Amino acid sequence: MKNARILIVEDETIVARDIQMQLLELGYEVVGLATRGEEAIAMTAQAKPDLVLMDIQLAGTMDGIAAADTIRANTQQRVPVVFLTAYDADDVLARAKVTEPFGYILKPFSSRVLHSVLEMALYKIQAEARLREPNLYSQAILDNMADGVLTFDTTGAVVSTNAAAKRMFGFQPGDALDCGVSALVPPYMRPQLKAFLDQVQHRSPSLGTSHTREIVGQRKDGSVFPLSLSVSKMAQQGQARAFVGIARDLSPAQQGAEEIHQLAFFDSLTQLPNRRLFLDHMQQALLTSARNGQYGALILLNLDHFKRVNSTLGYDMGDLLLKEMARRLKAIVNESDLVARLGGDEFVVLLSAVGQHAQAAATQAEATVTKILQELGKPCSLDGHILNCTPSLGVVVFLANKQGLQQLLKNAELAMRKAKEAGRSTFRFFDAAMHSAVVAHRQRVSDLQRALEQQDFLLHYQMQYDQNAQPIGVEALLRWQHPLRGILPAVEFIALAEETRLILPLGQWVLEKACTQLAGWSSNPIRSNWSMAVNISPLQFAQDDFVANVMAALASAGANPQRLRLELTEGMLLQGGVEVMKKMRALREQNVQCALDDFGTGYSSLSLLKTLPLVQLKMDPSFVRDLHTNANALAIAQAIVALGHSLGLQVIAEGVENAAQRDLLASIQCDAFQGNHFALPVAVGELPLPQ
Missing domain, CATH: 3.30.70.270 (Reverse transcriptase/Diguanylate cyclase domain)
Known part of the structure; x- marks a missing residue:
């Protein structure tokens, strides 16, 4: 479709200009360039393009998927969206599919691929427009029927209704029944409705066969009424694709049916x-x-x-x-x-x-x-x-x-x-x-609660060293002084603490103790320059007052904020969105450092990493452990170091168990090391002198 008018939505200006040149060479008209989701929505409404070419990763808080969904919901005419992105993860594809896109192009791509996808999308939108015309006549016929008519898919989502169905279930003529068919019956009736629809789908002897059941319907306002529902399935190649339901309000013929139903099924x-x-x-x-x-x-x-x-x-x-x-x-x-x-x-x-x-x-x-x-x-x-x-x-x-x-x-x-x-x-x-x-x-759970009340916890510290084998800091590691089992590592009880939310007071206790120890080292000529790494729980970080709690712990102890390093996981950063960024920036403004722990085991995007105020990447021990036996592990370790340095971050390897691992890591320019090769986690009194 030559001369089609296309809106480009892309956060990288250089990339957007390159796409614009390709489109012009292919004979399309470019009506505008947008870098943010909000701009894309406004420009679509104003310019009315024939198609929107949408990147998923955009500037600002709204991504391309959210923008596409808004365009789909708000525009009067059907504007097709084709996603243009480097993302092919299953969860991203699943989110994108909900917006009903007309195409999905993975970067990098050729002009030929771009042209093919756009032409197919434009053809599909024209075909849809032609199909809608006869549907208008069919809808007029349906709207003049006395009985309610509904179509719904195999998941139970209502696809279309006539005017009588809307009246029957208490909706206004302009309302859309954007719900599942189960919402049209009261909760106690939904298992019976599901069993009925399963019977129609799986046991119906032939297509077109109608099954009728008298059930209880529920209006939009929550009131109920006796309902006769006849359902038949529509199929393609022998497989059910949708259902057609004929609904009839039995109230005139069944006065008192609600009371009868109440007596039959309720105490x-x-x-x-x-x-x-x-x-x-x-x-x-x-x-x-x-x-x-x-x-x-x-x-x-x-x-x-x-x-x-x-x-x-x-x-x-x-x-x-x-x-x-x-x-x-x-x-x-x-x-x-x-x-x-x-x-x-x-x-x-x-x-x-x-x-x-x-x-x-x-x-x-x-x-x-x-x-x-x-x-x-x-x-x-x-x-x-x-x-x-x-x-x-x-x-x-x-x-x-x-x-x-x-x-x-x-x-x-x-x-x-x-x-x-x-x-x-x-x-x-x-x-x-x-x-x-x-x-x-x-x-x-009771033991953990009692231990917290009695403060049966302590901190052990594991040393961290630079390339010259000089100590540069410690990681604070939580231990439980169990009255029967002795000193327990965090792996024995952290999951339970998370499950019961006891991690919140426990995590604050760790912060306060670590800051107190940090302040105690301020007068020590060697340890005053050490950093103190503290692991932060996702639940703890998600609290609205997290930043205030960190600063309160530092102020109470009189510790130097520049020496405190909070270790966060990739999952926390990915799931937290804008709030994570706000908190990390607030901490940075107070000179508190943040590090990314266990890097390499999650799914951090490079675009996310470059925007986060981090100072350190902490390489996961699994890569260090396999350095000598797995070439891929060494390649990944080397890539992590290179990535960290390109972003201006220090890279520290965790879990270094022997000199050979240390030497290999040093050869790829890893900045710092932590592990049993250098020092086991010990109580503060057992750290190398001077204290």
Whole structure:
């Protein structure tokens, strides 16, 4: 399509000019050049180009993918976007696909490739325009139908609707049903709808066959109504590609259907799902578990000594207590989980998708059980009486259980009886080994909390040396003085500290101790010039007051900020975005240095590295370990050193275990070294003199 008008969006001006020349030579008209996402959006609206050639990496905070998505959503006419980028990672491609691009060109590219992709994109947009014309007539016919008509894809996303469907589900004529079909039914009905659609997709004997089901619909405002839904599938080459649904509001013919449904599926006292609805959900949970490999958990609970309330205070008081317990249970669990009353004082909680590993699932279930014990155990003030009620709970973790639903319930009941035998107001897992593991995990958390309260931690220091074997600093390494197991390295407990968020007070303690030690060395003629490296947790760095906490630790100790070096990981820098940059710049303004730890194991982009206020790259020990046995490791180490130097950064190798490794690293101009070849991590009193 000659003379097509193209907008170029590229953050590198030289590259943009080169692309402009290529486009002009190919016969296209260039309507403008943009370097930022916001500029691209504005210029698209103003210039109305035939196509936008979009780089993903742009100047400013908005990248090309976000800009393309905004263009797709805001422009009245369909403006095709072709991405032009050096990125081919799966996650980038996945984000880009959501914007429905018309092409994806990887740099570097030839004029021939550029021309081919652009011509195909322009042809596709013309073809789409031709296809839309007859669709307008079809839509007019659909909008005059009394029944609602919806089309949705195999993921359940609504693709199109007619006017009657919008009215039926409470939307305005101009609204777009930008949702999944499951949003058109209440949460408790969604498992049944999914099972119905699965049946249509996988068991329909022939194309065009319609399946009808009476279900409950949900309007935009949350109100519900009886609904007849007839669904047939559309296919290509025998495979289902989409569904067509005919929806009919049954309210005129089924006055009172909501009340009937409530009586059929919900407990009249507590308004919780009843046994019938629970069994339906449980069966669906087992099928889902088999399909996605995720564990679920079943928690059966019984109120301790509930009969005493009925016998001493009357059944009305017992009913009030049951309603209060139901309210508390609903407040504890997530919306995706289910709380049901099976009868009497027996309740059940169904947790779905609690982990892909049994132990992780058990830990998640144990956290919910602990909340239930805490909340239900609180005194109840009911009708002038203060009641204390505790539950006993049985827990079963399941994964596509082959024993069946009834056996799972029996197992949960057995576990609940074990809890009552253990003294009530507690819980038991059906699997004894799993229960022991959960208890052990809880004990480790308790031990860690106690250690933090009693300050059973200390810092060891590992020396760092320059090319002349002169000490230039230390890395502070956390140790736990365990009363039974002795001194434990951080690898033994850091993951648990992260999981429980105890890493926040623990990380601040490390900062304060390291700064205090740094200040103590200020009068030492040798150690006053040493740097102090401190590892920073992602959770710790993400706190809004992180920079303030660092500066408070330095000020309190009277330490020199220029000697403090905070070690950050590649993952932290990539995930944090603009906030990471703000914090690092704020630290640099206060003369605090930042280093990139374990470099080479993540996915840092060069464009990101050149913008970050770093002073040091720390080579990951895995490259150092394999220097003599793996040519690739040596090549990577050499590349890391060259990259660091090109960015004006010092490069230090971590994990140097012998002289041969040190010599090889020195030969490729590595600046500094750390590892057991030079010194083991030791307490401050064991560091080389003078202290």
